[in-house]
Amino acid sequence: MNMTTETIEAMERPPVTMASRLEGELLEVSMGPQHPSTHGVFRMNVALEGEIVRKLKPVFGYLHRNHEQIGEHTSYLGSMPYTDRLDYFCSMSNNWAYALSVEKLAGIEVPERAEYLRVILAELTRLQNHASLLGFLLSDMGAWGTPLMYAFREREKILDLFESLSGSRMMCDYMRFGGCRLDASDEWLARAKQIVDRFPEFLDEFEELILGNEIVIGRTQNVGKISAELAINSGITGPMVRASGVNYDIRKVDGYGFYRRFKFRIPLGEHGDTYDRLMMRALEMHESVSILQQAFAQIQPGPVLNPKVKVRAFRPPVGEAYGRIEAPKGELGFYLISDGSPNPYRYRVRPPSFINLTILEDMCLGHTVADVMVILGSVDIVMGEVDR
């Protein structure tokens, strides 16, 4: 146990009286996924009464890389590859959010084909993010390996698509201001379509594997409830807020990109518990598949990059812009202030999983230690994005 006196004081140990001694003192435990290959390096200071969590304090910052400061010292284009490293599961949607805010700042048009490619890539990202999240969540519950490996098998196919398009599996660095770096060939689109068409097969199999499982239901239903009111007040976004029944999806609200051209539904939860959050991901994947199929049907040949945008010495006009997208984990936004120089004056990231993590304590109080891991898994955090 590695606790500083400060944190212990912060947890306000209740005065020891005869009664509380009989009931048992609070035990402080420092726990958390601490291996970089789990959710990241993260610590929770939990005060336990027996097995029940009475207080919980998340401790962030072990993966801090000074992302925003670096962004203020590199050129606008130079920050693009750094955004890949925010949420390293979803580099394509990070690229899009950043490109979107720079395009807003400089008033850049994006060609039609590039918009379609962006939608395709962002939805593929959502598929692989949600699939692996379900795998991780199951592995947090103790279903070691099997569901995760099934999810990774599907994710691998999507990562192969990313690799053959952008050159890298996870650090894609694919989008540029005013479009995309390279065009997708017809073979690539055909291959992607084939993979997407077969994805529902995997979804059905996966749902059969886990969603009816009594242990999964027992461990997730009524665990970690968030009321709709709390969800709105705390500013959480993405599948988390929709699981509480709040109809808020930036794809519908802002209609950025070409999302207004597609027909899709927003799944909404009812109880705001872990099971609803889990189901949100499963249902969203079905909707993503439908968006992808519409996009494959609508995409037309054409240019993918606005030729007016300069590669070297790109200087947007003085001003500020906030561009946001519905990333798989929630609202991902970039706030940029330009003073007319090649570097942004201010570069701020609004990462979804950081803000979603702020209500961890509200979700965990009154549950057992074992539930904390499940609840944390259902938040869907990536520490690269939380700590930046």
Add this chain to the structure above:
Amino acid sequence: MIGTGILKGMAVTARNFVGSYFDKERLITVQYPEERTPLPENYRNFPILIYDNDPQAGLRCVACKICEKECPPQCIYIVKSDDKKPDYMGKPQFYPKVFDIDISVCMSCQICVEVCPFEAIKMDKDFELSKRERFDSLLLRREQLSKSNEYYHKIHPVEAAAVDKNLADAAAAAEAKKKAAAEAAAKVAAAKATAAKTTPVPPAAGSSASTSEASS
């Protein structure tokens, strides 16, 4: 009934287990060092410098230092030469006396490739780069970075063909321009010669002709 969900899940795993013996789609891993999946055309790892014919004289890089300036983690280090050597179009150009890339810092972002105006730096596909030494063996020098155009064609066939075509077009355009300029110059000279016979040459016309010749 309690337990049916679990049994259903077990049926799925059993199907996958048995299927992995018969169905290729369910068995997707390969035994890596012996078996390899082919790398896609666009795969990128670390930058290399391209040369035509000769590793010393044929380097396309002209040490303009644009890539050094644009590289986000600043892992390129270039020292410009003092003398010039002819490039692929026969124009005298500087060349890099020192060109180092620290690939332990490089993040494979390909921005150097995008900003280079001379098609001189491209991405390699070699990913088996572990080294035994602790210190600067991942700091690649110019000699280690230099790769022939044939090697580039081998790793990125489609892209390299497009690049070669662009370079050939540029060279042809430059050649045509030179020819046109020479013809224009000859015409001007002829006109000058005939004009000189009759009237004195106005100095402005003569000087503008010679500047356009020099700049072309």
